[in-house]
């Protein structure tokens with residue numbers, strides 16, 4: 001296990017998580033900000049990319065499971081990204097729609113933010129958010145982030161305006 005929060009545990013994803021992963025990545029509403037649901041090939045590529053990230057970086061988007069049942073309800077974690085001309089660490093979050101609005105994304109993402117500061121020793125954690133994704137902006141705000149800039153992302157053949165949110169490592173008092 002990578003980290004634990006009051007209600008959740010975060011661990012690496014494996015092929016056993018494919019059904020839970022499909023429930024997230026193949027849901028059109030969940031994937032609105034990614035320009036729609038993924039097909040099976042894209043789901044497999046997503047998991048393979050995360051497994052590569054675990055191997056190469058030691059981190060990636062992890063499975064978020066409920067502490068009691070072990071049910072995988074989302075993905076949250078840290079990835080290397082290039083934002084506003086800088087190589088940075090981003091916290092990302094995507095949850096199964098059946099579990100939205102219970103504070104799970106904010107809780108898991110806060111755990112990842114703190115893990116980045118404590119275990120990876122980074123000075124700043126970022127979140128890149130499509131300008132239409134209000135739910136994601138509210139998670140970023142909840143993490144103590146502010147907007148640092150805006151940029152265009154080109155993904156699946158579409159120009160997507162994005163906001164770059166970030167929070168700085170707290171000063172030690």
Ligand SMILES: CC(C)(COP(=O)(O)OP(=O)(O)OC[C@H]1O[C@@H](n2cnc3c(N)ncnc32)[C@H](O)[C@@H]1OP(=O)(O)O)[C@@H](O)C(=O)NCCC(=O)NCCS
Nearest residue numbers: 030033093094095100101102103104105106135136138139
């Ligand atoms: C973004 C997402 C992860 C939020 O998950 P969640 O578990 O419902 O979020 P939380 O319950 O932790 O809510 C965190 C904050 O966001 C707010 N929020 C959540 N969903 C919202 C919505 N649809 N509209 C506006 N605000 C929303 C909550 O009110 C809360 O703010 P508060 O603490 O001030 O009340 C979820 O909507 C999702 O998986 N979306 C699809 C994937 C995605 O777009 N990921 C982000 C890519 S950048």
